[in-house]
Amino acid sequence: MSALASNAPVAVIGAGAMGAGIAQVAAQAGHPVKLYDNRPGAAVQALAGIDRQLARLVEKGTLQPAERQAISARLCPVESIEALADARLVIEAIVENLQVKQALFSQLEALCAGDCILASNTSSLSITSLAAGLERPQQLVGMHFFNPAPLMALVEVVSGLATAPAVAACIHATAKAWGKQPVHARSTPGFIVNRVARPFYAESLRLLQEGAADCATLDALLREAGGFRMGAFELTDLIGHDVNYAVTCSVFEAFYGDFRFQPSLLQKELVDAGRLGRKTGQGFYSYAEGAGRAQPHELHSPATAEACVVEGHLGVLQPLVERLRASGITVVQRAGSGVIQVGEATLALSDGRLASQRARQDGLRNLVLLDLALDYASATRLAISWSADTSDHARDQAVALLQCAGLRVTPVADLPGLVVLRTVAMLANEAADAVLQGVGSAADIDLAMRAGVNYPCGPLAWAANIGIAQTLRVLDNLQRSYGESRYRPSLLLRRCEAEGGSLHD
Template sequence: MAALNSTEQVAVIGAGAMGVGIAQIAAQAGHPVKLYDARPGAAAQAIEGIDRQLGRLVEKGKLAADARNATVARMQAVDAIEELADSRLVIEAIVENLEVKRGLLRQLEELCAVDCILASNTSSLSITSLAAGLKQPRRVVGMHFFNPAPLMALVEIVSGLDTDPAIANGLHALAGAWGKKPVHTRSTPGFIVNRVARPFYAESLRLLQEGAADCASLDALMRDAGGFRMGAFELTDLIGHDVNYAVTCSVFDAYYGDFRFQPSLIQKELVDAGRLGRKSGRGFYDYAEGTERPQPAELASATSIDSCVVEGDLGVASGLLQRLQDNGVSVSRRDGAGLLRVGDAVLALSDGRLASQRAREDGLRNLLLIDLALDYAKATRIGISWSADTTEGARDQAVALLQRAGLKVTALADIPGLAVLRTVAMLANEGADAVLQGVGTAADIDLAMCAGVNYPLGPLAWADRIGVGQVLRVLDNLQRDYGEERYRPSLLLRRLDAEGRNFHD
């Protein structure tokens, strides 16, 4: 089916934040919209709220008054669900409860015409389960918006076992017509975003638990080196630990206890203590008025560095060399295994091994490992670790070189994969398994993570940039060091590496 004509009526059930946002989007796209909520007066109050919100945009010059008036005029609050019977599309955004939603869908199936599409904004419930028992489960589909719906670009179009592909394709086109970025996904736990995003939180939580660095330092590395808008600790403080922990537990349980999704005891303790983040005034950080935000730890050196030697190809970290040259450092080149030498220090991009382990296995003294950066030419901070035999002088020389490139240097304990690299490798690994299992295409998964949670680069595109083989080596080394299934590489990574292909070939 094609996208709905903008003259066709859309109904939204639920006048909470998500329902109201969806109703606003549909009305702004030109549809007549009916809004229903079981609470008396809630729908009318919600439309009044939209009117006020759009009014503020008019006052700021961000919206024409005529557009505001037309949008509000297209919206109608109704007091009885029976008034939705003439709708072409009904989107429910009610409480996240399987039985309650099932009951509503059964009611709508009896009430609405046979060609009416029944969509759920569920973020976690199975579309297959929601449609089970209906006479026409083919017309039930997920249409998962992200909060706040008018601002967030992504919409996950979720197909259950019986969903008609033509209906899913039609809603995909409709979401695009509404100015959104839609992706197709199968009805599996977490869909795309809530599944693939789990390692972003999990790896920082594990690094904190292992004493790799403090919250402020780990968050700074994810922002200033990784290019993420927030680190995991400030982001979970914003989301709310009760919400984030519950989603992690839900995905973990849905995958029968797969340790890749294992919840964190540190986060559970915060939830148990009522430290839910910003909304409670305290989470990983203290949000009380007047409290100073902790600053990331940084290493500093007063040593003067004028030259360095590059042995072989630094791969994805090669952008660092131009920075050094631009800042007056003479860079000499010779054959080798991808190392950067300055004085007594040897620097290398992490490959997932412990620094001391790599120093012993590769016969390198004074070895320091460099973490991944989104763009080594533009990053403002870099994480490093070093082997046990690294002298203070060699460490100082390495720090001085990185400072000369204009980088702030944050130390991590000698842990496998450092911070940004292991997080990105695990995100790519989860994305790879989602592709392997038919949850979504590589393009849709990358789009979902960029549009849905503002990642600076899709995890599979990032894997292509690093090199699929390198990501696989990092994961193999992480699994070897930890001895856990948590870090097992996806079969798709092995297949692509064996075939010499990338995700987006």
């Protein structure tokens, strides 16, 4: 089904930040847009805010004055819901309350034409439940924008059990015509983004609780090694812990207490204390005036390194070897099990085992484990941990080698999977389960995580780069270490490894 004609009337209900943003997007795409809110004057106030946003775009030179006038002319505030009767598409962006939304859609169904598409911007409620009491449930679809709607590219097009495929296809095409990057999703808890993103927060929270490192250090590793725009603690402080914790609890409860989505006691404590992040001035970090920015921990080695021995192929770690060569380190290549030898130290990419456990099981002396990086050729920071019997001198030699490559070296406690590796493995695992359960395609899920939450790489593409077998090995070792179902590998990963196929097939 093709997109709505650009002159088709669109209505938006709810004049808050999200509703106003959606109205702006639709008007910029050429639609006449009516904005309604049951709070007197709210729609007029919202449109004034949109006009100010457009004026700033004119000042920056990204919008012509005539375009601003045309967009503003297409936006119309209305004071009654009856004024929306001629709309071809109605998008609600009101309070996240199932009963309130159901009542609204029943009212709209009686008011609008039979072929009018009703869309919900809900981020957490079931589209199936919202449509259950309607006479034409096939006309209801989820159209989940991300905040701020004019800037964020992703739109999740969510189908409930009764949603007509043609309706979902029309909304997908319409979102694309509006300049967005739409993805299809099935109506399950969290849809794509709010489900697949849970491990990003959960693993950092658990690492903090287990004493791996402090907030600033863990955040720096996710940014400077993992390539994420923000670390988990910075991001939850920005989102608000009340909001982030509530979403986690909602997904946890919706999945009948599956421990993969278990909320964090650390975050609950912040919520209970009213330390909600930036909006209250205190979360994991202080935002009080004059508060200094916490700095990540680093190691500085007095040792020197001029040469190293690379034994075997290092897999995803191989670009580090080229970086060492480029920095003037003499690299000797020989057969082996995929490790780097420098002085007395043995360096290896983590496989999800504790360093002390791997050293004992594999007979490796002075073992130093390296964390994952998005790109070892350009990363500026890398986490390491080491076995209990690694000497200080051997550790210093390992640090010296990495420093020669221009890396800031950050220590973390000997915990399974370090920081970036276990986070990425769990993101990929959740994405794989979402594909397995028909929530979305592999391509759509990777796109959703890049466009919706700005991940540097889709989790499934990342797992393919690491190697499906290696990703599975990390998850299996995490599960053995913790003895919890939280880390159970997705059946899809096992099937892909067994069949030698691709996650994107």
